[in-house]
Amino acid sequence: MVDKEEYRARIIRTASRIFSHYGFRKTTMEEISQALKKGKSSIYYYFQSKEEIFEAVVLYEANQLRRRLTAAIKEVDSPPDKLRNYIYVRMREFAKLSNYYNAVFDKNLDHFEFIEKIRARYDREELAIIRLLVYVGNNRGSFAVEDSEYTAMAIQTMLKGMEVPLFWRRREIDINYRLEAILTLIFNGILKKQ
Template identity: 30%
Template sequence: MSEQQYIKDQLIEVAHQTFVRYGFKKTTLDDIAQKFGKGKTAIYYYFNSRDEIYRAVLDKEVTEALDMLRQATDKVTGDVEKIEAYVEVRLKLSGHTPLLNEAEHEVRLQNNEWVDSVQKRFSSQKVEVLSQILAHGIRQGVFKIEEPELAALAIETALKGLERDRLPSGESALRSEKLLKLLFYGLLQ
């Protein structure tokens, strides 16, 4: 990695910490520069605006969250276990993506198109991860569903609802276990 890329990555990390602490609206370039230990001109070398830094920070959160999901599902071999790992990590993600959570709230309040596009891209990538697991499970005869993309969207929507509940970790684990039973065993007796 070049020195410039290293410095840019460090700046993104410092900006992330600053945005988490103060929120998007209250964070200024001066705040980021002060925490970074350099002047604003150094920041302008890498980014044209506070919005551009924020985008880079959100992109970093998305990438890290997707990496966490993929790593969790790659650690296990069975398709059912992959879904279980996905659900477990997915419900913990909100604690690892504070700016995405804040950004989602901002979209609802201010109709920010760029943030909305990040949220949609993140959602579609999560659905894609799930869809691939389900499609593999269908080919292996593990799952009996006709449309893995639709099933993945339904699962992700259910998880989003549980995430919004912001339950204590013990209750969240219990709810995810119940959700998994519902997913795998359905509504029929």
């Protein structure tokens, strides 16, 4: 059937909404099926288990994140703007795509093996992106760094460090403050002094 995939996508979108509100544990198959106006057992025609739905949801959000980050980079031209945009969007979206987010952080969910894989893949891709941004910025004369690889890793580490307080749900101001601080730090340490 052609629209079986489409229906799977619909389930994913719906489940994503509910999961992101209540979390994996508190979301029931009953709720998902009700939101879809189907019988609970019908869902099992499209997915093997609740866990499989969650996996699909997290994958879906991870792709969404990737798409938005790519768009954010293309949006502007100069390397510093690209990097700044990337970091901003990363921080903002990361908290918004809460299933991906919880999947990565929630201790109660650490029995899902697929999370580790997704996370590892994302890390690899992100490092490549940052490395490229730094490299291009260097070539264009915006940045002045010795080793793109090493610098990219340092930046990524900083970004990871910001995820933790993000997870703690501190005050917005605090987050923004940290974000600004990190950006200033990165740019002041990276921009060619004129």
